Amino acid sequence: MWLQLDEEGPLHQQAYRALRGAILDGRLRPGARLPATRSLAGELGVSRNTLLQAYEQLADEGYVTARTGAGTFVAESLPDDRLGDAAEPGVASASDATPLPLSKAARRILSAAPRAGISWAIPRKHLAYDFRYGEPAYGDLPLETWCRILGRHARRASVARLSYGDPAGAPELRHALADYLRRARGVVCTPEQILVTHGSQQAIDLIGRVLVDPGDRVALEEPHYTGFSLALDAFGAELVPVRVDENGLDTTELEAHADLRGACVTPSHQFPTGAVLSLERRLALLGWAERETAFVLEDDYDGEYRYEGRPVPSLQGLDRAGRVLYLGTASKTLFPSLRIGWLVVPEPLVRAFTLAKAYADTGSSGLEQRVLAEFIEEGHLERYVRRARVRNGQRREALEAAVARHLAGAAELEGTRAGLHGLLWVPDLALQREAELRRACEARDVGIYPVRPFFTRPPQRSGYVLGYAALSEEAIEEGVRRIGDALEAITR
Ligand SMILES: Cc1ncc(COP(=O)(O)O)c(C=O)c1O
Incomplete structure (x- = not known):
């Protein structure tokens, strides 16, 4: 595929970056017509709205111009050429000038960042069965x-x-x-x-x-x-x-x-x-x-x-x-x-x-x-919390039933007496393979979240935090079935 999304951040930003990259490296030449949003959306597996937002941002920044009735075209003169060396704020700091010194607090923040993040606060790619923790049931909200x-x-x-x-x-x-x-x-x-x-x-x-x-x-x-x-x-x-x-x-x-x-x-x-x-x-x-x-x-x-x-x-x-x-x-x-x-x-x-x-x-x-x-x-x-407690209780039961059905003997679910998530331990999966199961699930359109970042010292076994409040009972059942399938595939 000539255009690749980098899977970082909101989809419209990913599409924007991919298209901007194609313009800058010449895959899309000055004056070239951008593909119609409908067909490119199908190709990339995103919605047409997502692409419209990306096209709009490119137009706002001067990379493309939209001509009514004719389509969207790459600009003859790119903003990066006009801006010269200062085009990328990050790149500009690569000049000879000494960067501003950071405070001790900022240095601590930077050194801790790769170890653990507030993972659910980082936008991720859309997955149909996403057990992403921290999401309430948006559809139930009044x-x-x-x-x-x-x-x-x-x-x-x-x-x-x-x-x-x-x-x-x-x-x-x-x-x-x-x-x-x-x-x-x-x-x-x-x-x-x-x-x-x-x-x-x-x-x-x-x-x-x-x-x-x-x-x-x-x-x-x-x-x-x-x-x-x-x-x-x-x-x-x-x-x-x-x-x-x-x-x-x-x-x-x-x-x-x-x-x-x-x-x-x-x-x-x-x-x-x-x-x-x-x-x-x-x-x-x-x-x-x-x-x-x-x-x-x-x-x-x-x-x-x-x-x-x-x-x-x-x-x-x-x-x-x-x-x-x-x-x-x-x-x-x-x-x-x-x-x-x-x-x-x-x-x-x-x-x-x-x-x-x-x-x-x-x-x-x-x-x-x-x-x-x-x-x-x-x-x-x-009133809403009372209703949501009943609905989330049903989702929780769906999760327990699905784990019993599809992961019996392979995984244990704990911590579901309260809250909006459970912790799924997979005792026989070595900790080094925790990410492998996450990736295998992602390939099956399922999002699961390793528990490792929440530990100061590594735990003895692999585990995943599964948020269930934002999923329907059917999605929970299907998602857990796919987790079972992924686990079988990587341990076979
Ligand atoms: C333990 C815990 N505290 C607090 C929060 C919520 O944080 P905030 O109120 O900043 O959204 C979360 C989010 O998921 C959480 O897991």
């Missing part, structure tokens, strides 16, 4: 209601609404969240203790700024959510892995470490193993934090989704000593692009966190905050 409220608020422009707001968050959202969190998650706080952030990730970053000095030791679950380690590593924290078993973080091992500044945990549904922290260990963790004057970051990222047993209330609700920083997000109960999260901090820390947030970004977008406040106050969020 988007009409959301858009109705959004439209109403967008039309209500007034100076108070158009100007800067409280950097800690819109008061109406902090009130709505305080009530919601008490009802849904047993969180005990005043609205003033809530900081509205750009997703959980900004809250972790703020914790790094406010509570961690370079060299401070911070405990992490092993395996752990890389959103913690990558952010805290940038602040120079020394990360201390602590074992996790079927009851969550091993608090005895935690207590054996001296001089810890804090611990980051996912007690409602350990990420990625899915273990639920037992009550006994919750109390041990809080006792440790009180004695050691250490913080506990409780990331309650998907605590709303629990399918077996009684809902486990938050650790924060049990904390009497002001040690827990409770973290929640709209990414799982609504959708990730909203970029709204909430951090509940102990009262004495409110001012430091509010100032850190103000210096970081002067506060989050007022419009979305007011829409979310009304969405919560009118009961839409809780």
Whole structure:
């Protein structure tokens, strides 16, 4: 094929890069007509819209010109020729000039980056059976209601609404969240203790700024959510892995470490193993934090989704000593692009966190905050979460049944009592072959995600995080069947 997509980032960008490359290396000469979008879309296996976007970007940048009724043609004079050496910003820095020196934090960020990424936040190629973790069920979302409220608020422009707001968050959202969190998650706080952030990730970053000095030791679950380690590593924290078993973080091992500044945990549904922290260990963790004057970051990222047993209330609700920083997000109960999260901090820390947030970004977008406040106050969020819990429970059952049917004896699924993902262990597949199975699945249009990046020390066996919320039961069944097929093909 004369045009190849590089599989990095959104499809329209891939198509844009491929076409631009063909223009620059002369496969498409000045004045040549670009293929019709419909036929090229078929050839590349992308939608026509994707190609239209790519053609539009090429036209905006001067690589092609569109002539109504005649088609799209490569420009006679290319922007790269006109720009000379400075055409590629990255290439320009390859000149003799000394590059700007990076901070220690930036160097740490760069050196940690290849080891692990927040993998689900990186766009990937489209796969029909993608068990990509972190995706909610977009089709189930009450988007009409959301858009109705959004439209109403967008039309209500007034100076108070158009100007800067409280950097800690819109008061109406902090009130709505305080009530919601008490009802849904047993969180005990005043609205003033809530900081509205750009997703959980900004809250972790703020914790790094406010509570961690370079060299401070911070405990992490092993395996752990890389959103913690990558952010805290940038602040120079020394990360201390602590074992996790079927009851969550091993608090005895935690207590054996001296001089810890804090611990980051996912007690409602350990990420990625899915273990639920037992009550006994919750109390041990809080006792440790009180004695050691250490913080506990409780990331309650998907605590709303629990399918077996009684809902486990938050650790924060049990904390009497002001040690827990409770973290929640709209990414799982609504959708990730909203970029709204909430951090509940102990009262004495409110001012430091509010100032850190103000210096970081002067506060989050007022419009979305007011829409979310009304969405919560009118009961839409809780109604939706109840429905989504039932739907996701059905998807989870489909996943368990499909694993039992197609992978019996070859793989074990764990951690599905709560949340939106399970962890599929393939004990007989050596860790070195983890990527091979991922590739074999990808060749069958299935996306599975190795668990290895979430471990500080390599695990003993291969495993994959399987997100199921964004798939239908039929797709889950077919996807797992194909995983079985791929596994058989590579181990035959
Ligand atoms: C453990 C954990 N915490 C938090 C999040 C959500 O992060 P954010 O609120 O920044 O979208 C995720 C995302 O998938 C997660 O797995």
